[in-house]
Amino acid sequence: MSTSGIIRTGIGGWTFDPWEGTFYPEKLTKKRQLEFASRELTAIEVNGTYYSSQKPATFAKWAAEVPENFVFSLKASRYCTNRKVLAEAGPSIEKFLQQGIAELGSHLGPILWQFMGTKKFEPEDFEAFLQQLPKTLDGLPLRHVVEPRHESFCTPECVALLSKYQVAAVCADHADYPMFADVTADFVYARLQKGTDDMPSCYPPKDIDLWAKRLKTYAEGKVPDDLALHAPDRQVPAKPRDVFAFFISGGKVNAPNGARLLQKAVAQ
Template sequence: MTKSGTIRCGIGGWTFDPWEGTFYPETLAKKRQLEYASSQLKAIEVNGTYYGSQKPETFAKWASEVPEDFIFSLKASRFTTNKKVLAEAGESIGKFLSQGLTELGSHLGPILWQFMPTKKFDADDFGAFLALLPEKQDGLTLRHVVEVRHDSFRTPEFTALLAKHKVAVVCADHFDYPMIADVTGDFVYTRLQTGSDDVETCYDDKRLDLWADRVKIWAAGGDIADLAHADPGHKPDKKPRDVFAFFISEGKVNAPNGARALQQRVD
């Protein structure tokens, strides 16, 4: 066992017009943008899978264009997470997971189940949902992470459910949504969403240094007491964990620069 898990910094998607000429070389063909992005970063969170299904050939094509150790995180279908009764999401979960995403093979990273800001915590219903998430698909081990955006989830009961099912929770650095920095799974997933287009690296140097320290602590198996927790009394096992850090939303124009700058600090 290594002393630290692998830290992968990345962005959301790889097609965004303002990145052409800033992140992507001006002469780069659009069809080579994924190839280039994956040569500069270590992970990408795919948002398109939230809105609709993809073909197996599409996942296979993505896998063929990236380096051996590159990871895709896939945002799960909104038709699953937007259900009023999550306990009834079994068929929808199965449909999403069986669309061919295992064609990514070793490039398949965490599945992100993102919930509406209006979705409130219901212990029985949410527990039933977590129980529906399978450990494997087509023989491939799956890793699950949830992003909840309502304050009602800031309760030890929620943390206990996640730990029971070995599911991670997004640590969201966001202006409005609650931060839940509890470590409940075998990996840590943070979404850095308070950047600025006016800052060349999305987050300024001071904040990049701060987050670099934090992700290194997580990777080494530690917890970060000065971040908001749903259950401050929950102590995760001290063991190496992979960490995913995505620059998303605010400051999107410079998100790739932020991801590269953070990666350089932790490598």
């Protein structure tokens, strides 16, 4: 039996002009960018699904272009989360899930449900939202991760609700948004957003090594001792967990470099 979960590192999307000739080889056509990126990295977070629906054929095409162990994390439609009453999100959640994402098959990774920074924690309404996230889709197991961006979510009560429904919260390395280092599901999802374009590795090498250590700790079933928890007295079963880490937003020009270096560091 494995003593550690799988650690995947990646970036947001795969189409970005500054990556042409830097991350992507010269003269590589846009049609082959996903093919290339999926062989250099192990995961990609898709932002486009937040803004608009895709066709089943599109998801099938993505799945056909990537290697066996590669996964896509999909950001759920903004219509699901940008609402006053989350309990009323059911139809939007159903519409998002039924657009054809099951065509990804084994390449379907976690689904990210991102909230506006102004959205506050209302326990009953938040639980009603979590209750509407299905465990499976057309026979495929689903993993859900939420990204609360308001400090009111930083409570033991919120952590308890997430754990109750086996939903992860983003371990966000961000200047303004809260970080959820608490483990509440069978996987951990980190979004590393403090990179800079003038740093060739996106993050300083010492910080990449630090995050590699943290991710390996999570994968082994433990919790890093240098990250603050919102429910520090809670007991978490020690068991291997898969881990996903994406270089997002800050330092996007060099995000692929950071992801490759982090993948190398966690393998050591």
